Amino acid sequence: MALDFSFTEEQEFFRQTVRDAVNRLIMPRVKELDEKEEFPWDLWKEFAGLGYLGLRHQETYGGMETDTITQMIFYEELARGSCGFAMSAIMQILMGTYFIARFGNEEIKQRILVPAIKGEKIGTICFTEDQSGSDLGGTRTLATKVDGGWRINGRKQWITNGPIAEFTTVMATVDPKLGLKGLNFFLVEKKTADRDGFVTGQRLHKLGSRCSVTGELVYDNVFIPDENFLGEEIGKGVQYAGEILNEVRVMTGMNALAISKEAMEDARQYANNRVAFGNPISKYQLIREKFAKFWAWYEASRTLLYKCAWMIQSNIPCTNECMLAKYHATEMCMYAVEEGMRIYGGNAFCSEYPVQRFWRDAKFLLYGGGTHEVLCDYLGRIYCKD
């Protein structure tokens, strides 16, 4: 009896509670959030007040120290509402604060982590540049050691929460020639007297996930003190990044699960009511096949994702499994939103129906945690290895 796929009564209760909060706070505003394309400060404050931003952090700093499965339940339920809002919140919960909690000194944690958990300071992590994203070895943002600290120079792109972030965890190289071995994380804050040179660049207007603001950040010879180096040893940035990549990939898969389910539930109701040639279109086999395929792939995805969550929680190595899970869930989601669009026929093409929003939001999931081209190249190489 070692194999058990059930959630505990407590986990089910947690899911129901998050679902209720999402239904009450986010669901009624989903269309507005998408159309306004602005960060919803009022929703952020209300949501932060519930305490979910501290989900994976220590109680000492106001967190809840929940386990990985509980966190994944939260991500799945949150993304059911607004993918954009989920992206902003998860950036704060996971990537944006992880290295500060892991390597920041006590003063930094009190100054940044505590207000971040309360939602008072917004943070982000900066990997992507114009010539590097999945290819982290191509990072060109430079960290130069100077007396008492570091100087950071470079431009970061596609930064979720970037335009509103008060603190950023920046991946920078100490020497571009070192490739992956030169990478490190640094804490750079805004609104501090000696942080001249940290500038918010262009804000990007996105296809989907539009209420999470995304943009460019410019670091022009910014000085940061020694304690803002986030790590134990120089050159271990990639190793440190690996500590959360599994979580990031499974989290992205959870978002895909949520969007695909919402899209297909919506399409199911439409197909049951839209009459063509005298019957609801769900009576036609070609339409039914779309739901059957989705159902099969959705269930497989969900099982693999929660298996990965269990492996992370149990400290079982699972890098490949998490890549597979992210790849499978996101491709499954692409299928769901594409077929949802087809089920809606011409109505899919107008903004009156939500299906186009699911389609647009879902595309955002293709890139985080490694593009599918990069993931598949790696996975194929591993699989074919003699």
Added chain:
Amino acid sequence: MGLPLTPDASLLTASDSLEVGMEIYVLVKQVPDPEAIIKVKSDLELEIENKYFTSFFDEIAVEAGLKLKEKFGGKVTVLTLDNRRVDALRRGISMGADEAVQIADPAFEGSDQFAVARTLAAYLKDKPFDLILTGRQAMDDDAGIVGPGVAECLGIPHVHSIISLEVDVQGREAKVTREVENGKEILTCPLPALFTCQKGLNSPRIPQVMNVMKAMKAQIKKVDLASLGLGPADVGSQALRVKVQKYLPPPKRPPVKMIKEDFPENVKTLVKLLREEAKVI
């Protein structure tokens, strides 16, 4: 059957508890989630998908209890009768209730609302409560019997479907409002009393995650039939006063009828159909 459930009057009128705050009990029920799939399995059996949540009106009752506790101090205890689930109790704790009690016993299977009311009253009869709150009706059977039933068994006053609640702790009195046809009725009522809560009384809070975690780990006190001084004949199928004869699924929605004429003939046809077929005008 026929057990003396009227509580000892000296306990119910004791004002000691009010000096240190209000002792409030909230009766809660877990009901199928509106998204849960429910099928009529046979005439007397429903197949309900395993998705439950706290009945909406009971959440309003919990909120009302918590607001009084915040104002006057005291304790809020959530109480349910359910052999399998405690979702509503955990929900109550996550909202801020202090204690949770589950009454469970195999003998309760098949109980009607009167047996539930009798059992809840049996638990409450020797408790030093100032106020009992519950929803105006459960969102599954919509019966609305348990609340008034508990009040009757305890011999305390009750007001149904309140939309406002003020408590005068010193005067041991509550002022409540309920909606009546074409207006509102304002009533005063001595404490202890039982009120059933209606939409409009408040907006139930969304629990903070810290309390959600507390609720996930909370120890739920369990009480069985024997400890309440009741026997199998007092509850379950042996004590039925209301018997379900048959479950029927809701009728299927008729197909959409398209009116093919052009304007203005289509308006005339629509009015005719609304009057003669749908009979709504």
